[in-house]
Amino acid sequence: MTQSCPDEFRIPETDCIENLRDAIVGKDIVCTDSFPSEMLNGDNKYQVTKEIMDLANAGAVLNPCPPFYRGEEVSYDVIDSEYFVGYEFKKNLLRVQQAIIVFCMERSVR
Template sequence: MVQKWGARKISDNHPCEILADLYSISEKKEKYKELVYTFVGPAGNISRSWTNIANIMNLEFNHVCLAGNELAEHSHNYKFHTELEIVLKKSDVILTDSLPNQFRTEEYINKYQITLERMKLTKKHSILNPCPPFFRNEEVSEDVISSDYFVGHEFKKNLVYVQQAIILYCLFN
């Protein structure tokens, strides 16, 4: 198992990051399995990892981006959308990742950037969890990062604990 784990390329998947995020969310939201998770951005390691964990843990997961970025077939655990505002109204947790160069266009950013106004469309007590490094005024706006929706940089403190737990599990099981 350790060899398989270590052999995974983080450009394809990022399991520790997502497990740490989910653990951090569970600390803030007791019924974290009942929340609606929405990833906004192109297909990549973070969106792929969220798709995987949604399937494994039976989470309701939305993926919003331009057509052609679909990662799976439509199911309870994965729904692909191209219209952001409609999906935000059903969302508790908004997730993003850094944008690849081809998505750093005015057209894409205008359509999919998470702003304070867009976060106000989400469910009450929703949170924004952008995966670092995130870039203000690209995938997220300056005002939303300064808002109470943003989980903060402390959210990532659990990453090292999750990695340690995985190592201990692998060594002693």
């Protein structure tokens, strides 16, 4: 698991790569969360685009955490692409979040 965000939002004990393009390389699943627009100050360097998803592994999927906003954390083109898992996947989001929590907890115990 790799996180990509400004350092002040980093999850402790988790690999964090501030450069989103570098963070996406070699990934199978990309999850997003949104920052309030006032925190971004017009900076969109953490927006997942189709071009950035093309850097992920073949068959990679994009699972933005709802509610997500086209043009903010995800671009318009990536939501309309084959990467987007669709709205039906939302029912699995709790399991994904629980897996992330367990992963982080196991790393902090070591």
